[in-house]
Each structure stands twice: as C-alpha cells, then as structure tokens.
Amino acid sequence: MTEPDALEPRELHAWIGFLAAAHLLEHEIERQLKRDGDLSHPEFEVLVKLAMAEDRRLRMSDLARQVMVSKSRLTYQVTQLERDGLVRRTACGNDRRAVWAELTDAGADALTKVRPGHRKVVRENLIDVLTPAELETLGTAFARVAARLHNRPARPAASD
Amino acid sequence: MTEPDALEPRELHAWIGFLAAAHLLEHEIERQLKRDGDLSHPEFEVLVKLAMAEDRRLRMSDLARQVMVSKSRLTYQVTQLERDGLVRRTACGNDRRAVWAELTDAGADALTKVRPGHRKVVRENLIDVLTPAELETLGTAFARVAARLHNRPARPAASD
DNA sequence: GAGAAGTAGTTCAAATCTGAACGACCGACG
DNA sequence: CGTCGGTCGTTCAGATTTGAACTACTTCTC
Numbered sequence: 143m144t145e146p147d148a149l150e151p152r153e154l155h156a157w158i159g160f161l162a163a164a165h166l167l168e169h170e171i172e173r174q175l176k177r178d179g180d181l182s183h184p185e186f187e188v189l190v191k192l193a194m195a196e197d198r199r200l201r202m203s204d205l206a207r208q209v210m211v212s213k214s215r216l217t218y219q220v221t222q223l224e225r226d227g228l229v230r231r232t233a234c235g236n237d238r239r240a241v242w243a244e245l246t247d248a249g250a251d252a253l254t255k256v257r258p259g260h261r262k263v264v265r266e267n268l269i270d271v272l273t274p275a276e277l278e279t280l281g282t283a284f285a286r287v288a289a290r291l292h293n294r295p296a297r298p299a300a301s302d
Numbered sequence: 303m304t305e306p307d308a309l310e311p312r313e314l315h316a317w318i319g320f321l322a323a324a325h326l327l328e329h330e331i332e333r334q335l336k337r338d339g340d341l342s343h344p345e346f347e348v349l350v351k352l353a354m355a356e357d358r359r360l361r362m363s364d365l366a367r368q369v370m371v372s373k374s375r376l377t378y379q380v381t382q383l384e385r386d387g388l389v390r391r392t393a394c395g396n397d398r399r400a401v402w403a404e405l406t407d408a409g410a411d412a413l414t415k416v417r418p419g420h421r422k423v424v425r426e427n428l429i430d431v432l433t434p435a436e437l438e439t440l441g442t443a444f445a446r447v448a449a450r451l452h453n454r455p456a457r458p459a460a461s462d
Numbered sequence: 463g464a465g466a467a468g469t470a471g472t473t474c475a476a477a478t479c480t481g482a483a484c485g486a487c488c489g490a491c492g
Numbered sequence: 493c494g495t496c497g498g499t500c501g502t503t504c505a506g507a508t509t510t511g512a513a514c515t516a517c518t519t520c521t522c
Binding site for chain 1: 307308309312313315316317319320322323324325326327328329330370418421422424425427428429431432434435436437438439440441442443444445446447448450451452
Binding site for chain 3: 361362363366373374376377394397398399400401
C-alpha cells in the first residue's frame with residue numbers, strides 16, 4: 143500500500159542523509175564564521191570568490207553567478223560588506239552598467255582570520271569523517287549532480 | 303606559498319561539489335514545490351513529518367527537532383500552514399505547555415499533490431544521476447557525517 | 463509542598479531574502 | 493543616426509528568519 147513512486151530504502155537513506163548533513167553542516171559553518179569573524183556564510187563566500195579572482199575583484203553579475211545567489215541578494219550582501227569596509231565598489235571603465243566589487247585589505251584580513259576555523263569545521267565534520275575512497279566518490283558524484291543541474295536550470299523537457 | 307592548512311585538490315573538489323549540489327538541488331526543489339503546490343521547502347518538510355507521525359500529529363518541539371528548525375521559525379511556519387488550513391493546532395492534554403501540530407485532510411491532500419513532482423526532482427537530479435554503488439556510499443558516508451554533527455552540536459571539545 | 467531550575471511555545475524587533483519592476487547602458491541592425 | 497532587444501545593478505514592498513526576551517507550565521529537590 144506504499145505509494146508506487148516512493149523512494150526505496152536505499153535511496154531514501156541516501157537522500158535523508160544528504161539533507162541532514164547539509165542542514166547540520168551549514169549550521170555549524172554559520173556558527174563558526176559568526177564566532178570567529180562575525181560573518182554570515184554568504185558573506186564569507188563572497189569574500190572567498192573575490193580573493194580568488196584576478197585583481198581581487200569581480201563584476202557583480204559574475205560574482206552573483208559564482209556564489210549562486212540572486213542579483214538582489216548580492217546587492218544586499220555587498221552593501222553590508224561595504225559598510226564594514228571589507229569590500230569596495232568601483233566603476234567599471236568600459237561598461238558603464240557594470241560595477242566592480244573589490245576586496246579591500248581589511249576584507250583580505252577578515253578572510254585570513256576566519257579561514258583556519260572554517261577549514262577546521264569542514265575537515266572535522268566532513269573530510270576527516272570520510273575514507274579517501276568515499277571522498278573520491280563524493281567528489282565525482284556531486285560534480286555530475288551539479289553539472290546536470292547547472293545545464294538544466296529550467297527547460298521545457300527534452301528527452302535525452 | 304599556498305597556505306598550509308588549505309584543503310587538498312581532492313578534498314576541495316568534494317567540498318565544492320557538495321556545496322554546489324546542495325545549492326542547486328535546494329533551488330530546484332523550491333521551484334517545484336512552489337509551482338505544484340505553492341509550498342516552501344520548510345513547509346513541505348513540516349507536512350511530511352506530520353504525515354509520518356502517529357495520528358498525523360507532533361508536538362511543536364518534536365516537530366522542530368525533526369525538521370531541524372528553530373522554535374520561532376517553526377511557530378511562523380505552522381502559523382502560515384494553519385492559515386492555509388493544512389495544519390491545525392490542538393491543546394495537548396497532559397502537558398499544558400505543549401501544543402499538537404496536526405495535519406488536516408487538506409494538508410494530506412496538499413502533500414499528495416506535490417509529492418510526485420518532488421520525488422521526480424530528487425530522482426532526476428540526484429538518485430538517477432548516481433550509480434547504485436555511489437548511492438550506497440553516499441548513504442553510509444552521510445549517515446556518519448550527520449551522526450557526528452548531531453552528537454556534537456556544541457561542546458568544549460573532548461578528545462575522543 | 464515551596465522554590466529553583468528546566469521546558470514549551472510565543473512574541474517582538476531587527477536582519478535578511480525574494481521577486482518583480484525600474485533606469486541606465488550596450489550592441490546590433492535598419 | 494535611431495531604436496529594439498538584452499544586460500547590469502539597484503530598488504522596493506512584502507515575506508521569511510534570527511535570537512533574545514517572555515509567559516506559562518512542569519519537574520526536581522529538599
């Protein structure tokens with residue numbers, strides 16, 4: 143009498159585990175970032191992407207794409223970060239519509255301050271809890287999952 | 303010149319993949335639930351937990367724990383669901399502090415309506431993208447990760 | 463059984479997030 | 493040139509979330 147399309151135990155187990163892990167990990171990360179540097183996770187991700195970028199700056203659109211956040215949300219985040227002096231907005235020469243979001247020295251410092259703790263959280267609660275084989279599997283599997291979702295953000299459905 | 307505690311490529315790959323998959327999957331689920339039944343993901347999870355519970359009801363605290371959501375957030379969610387007639391609040395006999403959140407028939411119907419689509423999203427974007435072996439690995443690995451985080455929500459650090 | 467300590471749920475203000483609408487600009491094409 | 497479709501980033505109102513009180517009740521302790 144169970145519904146026909148319900149997930150099977152194996153599948154359900156994996157799905158539940160994924161949800162729980164994502165929830166709890168997110169919570170733990172949020173806690174650490176707040177504690178060590180008074181940053182939210184989205185703010186942290188913004189700083190990380192900027193730190194990795196050429197000249198420590200990115201256009202708002204590109205930044206939004208990389209952090210996987212809506213435009214309006216990024217506008218808000220960057221405004222907050224700018225208020226705290228961690229990021230600076232700059233006009234973008236060629237394209238007068240665009241805006242650079244640029245990491246300031248203070249921003250780089252903030253990153254330096256929280257990053258060790260962040261890595262510790264990721265290590266202790268994910269990386270080190272997995273065997274190397276599991277880690278490998280997880281990497282390839284999720285790359286595939288992400289790729290699929292990335293190419294299919296919204297589409298009328300095409301049989302492939 | 304890379305920092306000493308940075309994640310290694312393998313580790314980073316797994317971590318990035320996890321983050322991306324979580325982000326994108328969440329986004330896709332949100333979209334489907336909104337489209338098919340005008341529900342948010344948290345609302346959906348509340349309904350699911352209630353549907354699974356004995357007598358289709360749970361005390362607010364237990365519900366909050368199961369959905370992994372703060373008390374105040376649950377209060378808000380349940381208020382919304384109650385406004386839409388999907389959930390009903392009832393006094394809890396023995397313990398006069400407690401409140402039952404109970405799934406209504408309308409709530410059960412709403413669940414019936416969105417669930418197939420929800421399962422489709424989970425299948426198409428996660429389950430079916432993985433090999434059975436990967437699924438298995440993912441299940442055991444995340445169960446371990448979740449268990450660890452669950453037992454260690456905040457603690458002064460004890461060497462184990 | 464009185465009081466201390468803990469638990470259940472809510473409330474409130476402030477912070478954050480969403481999504482549609484907007485103004486400004488770019489690029490192509492006639 | 494002009495102007496049309498698309499992009500860039502912001503704005504705004506409304507929805508949701510957070511976290512610290514707060515009230516009411518229960519349980520433990522002596």
